[in-house]
Amino acid sequence: MFPVLDLVGTASERGRMHGALAKRRVERSIANYRSLFESCGIGWSDAQRLGHGYRDVIGDFAPALLAEIEGIAAGAGRAADEILALNARTEILPPTFPDKPSAEWLASRLGRTADFGECTAIAVSPARSASGETxxxxxxxxxxxxxxxxxxxxxxxxDGSACLTLTEAGMLAKIGCNDRGFGVCLNILRSADDGAAPGGPVHVLLRALLDCGSVREAVQRVRGLRLGASSNVLCADRGGDSAALELSPVGAHVVRGTDGTLCHTNHFLAPEAQRAAVALPASLSSTPRLACALRHAKGAQTLDVGSLQRLLRDETDGLLSVCRHPDPSLPEEARLETVASVIMELARGVMHVAPDMPTRVAYELVALSPEAVTV
Structure with missing residues (x-):
């Protein structure tokens, strides 16, 4: 299982604890993203400069979260701009990734010439859940x-509020839930407007959304928010509400599910958002993964943790499956695979986490409050 870090105190104190306790993993994040950015023609010094460009945006949006980022840097003994680059990695990467960026894109971002996809996600309402919970x-x-x-x-x-998130060391949040019964998942999207100007980084937004108590509150939070790149936040609450918040630098579109489920992969579903979408390489399998999730969702009268595990372990489409294996025919920097898998029971405040491809490992229970874990 991944290390579980209990962080308390002020934002700065939590950040320092994060950086100090996960120092080696922060260093691994930096090394991996240095290599990834360089494969796109972005040197690490340029990535840090670009990351610094998000500092004031984050500070204006959520001063406490900027303090936490700076605390991570201090705790890990790294430059603040390195941690900013990690938290803005989605916004810094080119819209065409993993294909090479165009000379025009590099020129527009760096002042010189020179199968991005994450995730299959599903929300299940109490009406379709065997337990009667989201x-x-x-x-x-x-x-x-x-x-x-x-x-x-x-x-x-x-203030005593609590949240639990699976994330990359040095980054504020990714997949998570809180003690108010609200949770978030992330699907990266791509549009032609991504990265044109600094806007709120999505990984910072995810952490801010973990302060929400409902989908309605999350929808209100993203209205009018200026983002630096496109993403979908699939969110749900213990009251049974769910929504896909398709976000881009030009606005937010809310997609609702049918029949008590809502599935999303890595392409825009809202028709009005599709006009600026960047065409995805077929290797990213966004459309077949969505079709597979919809088949699973419609194939049973009710869904439970076990049936969601079966969906997330699905390998019926080979290298294009929901449970992804790296394609050896692709360049190394374009070989995506399922890194981890999470199922959240929002009313209970627990995560079932598979710390690898879920076909290779068992799911393990992690809770907001350790004493709350019962099988």
Whole structure:
């Protein structure tokens, strides 16, 4: 299992604890993203400069989260711009990734010439859940090397609020839930407007959304928010509401599910958002993965943790499956695989985490409150 870090205190104190306790994993994140950015023609010094460009945006949006980022840097003994680059990695990467960026894109971002996809996610309402409680689940597809940089953060704020998130060391959040019964998953999207100007980084937004108590509150939070790149936040709450928040630098579109489930992969579903979408390489399998998730969702009268595990372990489409294996025919920097898998029971405040491809390992229970874990 990934390390579970219990972080308490002020934002700065939580950040320092994160950086110090996960120092080696933060260093692994930095090494992996240095290599990844360089494969796109972005040197690490340029990545840090670009990361620094998000500092004021983050500070204006959530000053406490900027303090936490700076605390991570101090605790890990790294430059603040390195941690900013990690938290803005989605916004820094070119829209065409993993294909090489165009000379025009590099010129526009860096002042010189020179199968991005993450995840299958599903929300299940109480009406379709065998337990009568909301479920939220996701496979996170990325580069296998980053598996060794993952951590689980169990955070408690000064006001006593708590959240649990699976994330990359040095980054504020990714997949998570809180003590108010609200949870988030992430699907990266791509549009032609991504990265044109600094806007709120999605991994910072995910952490901010973990302060919400409902989908309605999350929808209100993203209205009018300026983002630096496109993403979908699939969110749900213990009251049974769910929504896909398709976000881009030009606005937010809310997609709702049918029949008590809502599935999402890595392409825009809202028709009005599709106009600026970047065409995805077939290797990213976004469309077949969505079709597979929909088949699973419609194939049973009710869904439970076990049936969601079967979906997230599905390998029926080979290298294009929901449970992804790296394609050896692709360049190394384009070989995506399922790095981890998570199923959340929002009312209970627990995660079932598979710390590898879920076909290779068992799911293990991690809770917001350790004493709350019961099988």
């Amino acid at each position: 479920l939220l689940a996701q496979n996170w597809d990325w580069f296998g090397a980053q598996r060794d940089a993952l951590v689980l953060l169990r955070l408690r704020g000064e």
